[in-house]
Amino acid sequence: MVSLIEPINVKNWGFEVLKNHIRVNGRLLQTNKKFSALKLRQKEWIASLLRSKTISLILEHQRQLKRPERERILQETLIAIEQKGIWIPDCEVRSYYDSKIQRYYKSFYKQQALSEDNSTSY
Numbered sequence: 001m002v003s004l005i006e007p008i009n010v011k012n013w014g015f016e017v018l019k020n021h022i023r024v025n026g027r028l029l030q031t032n033k034k035f036s037a038l039k040l041r042q043k044e045w046i047a048s049l050l051r052s053k054t055i056s057l058i059l060e061h062q063r064q065l066k067r068p069e070r071e072r073i074l075q076e077t078l079i080a081i082e083q084k085g086i087w088i089p090d091c092e093v094r095s096y097y098d099s100k101i102q103r104y105y106k107s108f109y110k111q112q113a114l115s116e117d118n119s120t121s122y
Contacts, residue, residue, distance in 0.1 A: 024087075035092045042086050049077050050097055054104045064105055070097070 035043065053073045057065055065073075074097055078090055 033088055033092070035088065035096045038086070038088060045084075046077065046081060046086075046093065046096075047100070049080060050074075050100065051104055053077065054101065055108055058105070058108050065101075070101065073097075 035046075038046075050073065053076065054065065054070075057069055057073065061069075074094060077097075078093060081088065081093065
């Protein structure tokens with residue numbers, strides 16, 4: 001998908017140039033948008049997508065994920081975000097994912113331990 005990115009200039013708007021905004025396909029986008037600035041529904045959707053993809057890959061391989069596998073999850077998620085029409089810089093999603101990956105591992109291992117305890121207690 002080709003998008004026309006053009007910086008905002010004084011002629012288009014009639015006032016001083018906005019340094020943190022660009023115009024993409026006629027829409028004004030904030031280039032320094034943070035993950036926390038997204039709507040709650042958008043944040044929850046991205047978080048659940050990352051978590052479900054990560055957990056499914058951990059189940060498939062039965063180990064922690066290697067860098068290329070995490071990158072693949074991140075790229076698939078970024079494509080889904082773009083298709084949904086949510087605009088956020090890739091680095092923000094990457095930093096969010098890097099901050100949450102250890103929690104995904106912990107919750108997965110805790111869930112595995114609980115399921116093993118339940119299966120052996122009967």
